[in-house]
Amino acid sequence: MSYRAPLVVPALKKHTATVIMAHGLGDSGAGWAGLAQNWRRRNKFEEVSFIFPNAPSIPITVNMGMSMPGWYDIPHLGRDLDFEEAQRNQDEPGILKSRDYFENLIKAEIEKGIDPSRIVLGGFSQGGAMSLFTGITSSHKLGGIFGLSCYLLLSTKIKEFSPEGELPNQNTPFFLAHGRDDPVVLYEFGDMTQKLLKDFGLNVDFRGYRGLGHSADPDELEDLEKFIAKVLPPTSTGDAAGL
Numbered sequence: 001m002s003y004r005a006p007l008v009v010p011a012l013k014k015h016t017a018t019v020i021m022a023h024g025l026g027d028s029g030a031g032w033a034g035l036a037q038n039w040r041r042r043n044k045f046e047e048v049s050f051i052f053p054n055a056p057s058i059p060i061t062v063n064m065g066m067s068m069p070g071w072y073d074i075p076h077l078g079r080d081l082d083f084e085e086a087q088r089n090q091d092e093p094g095i096l097k098s099r100d101y102f103e104n105l106i107k108a109e110i111e112k113g114i115d116p117s118r119i120v121l122g123g124f125s126q127g128g129a130m131s132l133f134t135g136i137t138s139s140h141k142l143g144g145i146f147g148l149s150c151y152l153l154l155s156t157k158i159k160e161f162s163p164e165g166e167l168p169n170q171n172t173p174f175f176l177a178h179g180r181d182d183p184v185v186l187y188e189f190g191d192m193t194q195k196l197l198k199d200f201g202l203n204v205d206f207r208g209y210r211g212l213g214h215s216a217d218p219d220e221l222e223d224l225e226k227f228i229a230k231v232l233p234p235t236s237t238g239d240a241a242g243l
Contacts, residue, residue, distance in 0.1 A: 002056050003056050007028075007029035007033050008052070009040065015048075016235050017118040017119070018050075018109045018120070021035070021127070022053055022071065022130055023053075023054075023069070023125075023126075025060065026069055028054050029054045033050075045228065047232075047234060047235060053105060055069040058073065060074060061073055061076075062075060072153075074126070076089070092157075095133065099130065099134045102121065106119060106121065106142070110140070117143045119142050121138075122224075123147065125149050125185060128148050131147055133161075139168060142169055143172070143232055144174075145169065146224060148178075148224070149179060149215075150190070169202070171203055173203050173205070174197060176190060176206040177190075177208075179209050179217075180208045180212065181210070185214060187208060
């Protein structure tokens with residue numbers, strides 16, 4: 001499985017925080033880079049480096065077996081699938097490989113001197129699902145975790161894949177957002193996910209958006225911006241560029 005280098009939008013001031021944002025099925029890191037560039041134009045998150053990973057090209061069952069960028073294989077999508085069935089038919093090996101990849105991205109930031117509490121992990125659709133699973137089972141206590149239009153992977157095995165059965169991100173803020181009219185990953189999947197996360201004792205803010213399908217809209221992105229601003233406030237050390 002070959003991973004292309006992530007697309008990186010570097011910090012404008014001293015790099016004190018990192019946001020890793022993963023794309024959905026069939027997309028690329030460049031598909032979400034405009035979000036960081038928009039924040040740059042508005043002088044937001046100047047201490048933050050944004051990393052947009054690129055999924056490898058793999059055969060996707062729902063795509064008639066043809067290869068496309070994906071973090072794991074998906075056998076079914078849409079209204080012909082319920083949440084329990086989705087949990088039973090998951091590409092566990094692919095999910096775990098991608099989890100290891102995201103963990104390596106987190107470790108690389110820590111090795112650069114970024115404290116885990118200044119790292120946010122999130123994504124859209126498949127990328128959001130991977131971010132939730134990686135964040136919940138990570139050994140690092142992160143600053144925040146978010147998922148847009150996504151669902152929880154391997155929900156019955158969370159403790160099995162967590163360090164010593166513990167959840168280091170028990171008190172980490174989670175932000176979940178979902179279109180109420182999503183025909184691909186149903187709103188019910190997002191609602192069920194937030195309930196499961198709360199059952200794990202996690203700190204979850206879940207928001208639904210009327211009229212929104214399987215995409216993002218300005219209201220949702222404004223809420224995401226507020227979430228990132230809350231969990232990654234500016235630091236006094238970020239005032240001087242390049243120091």
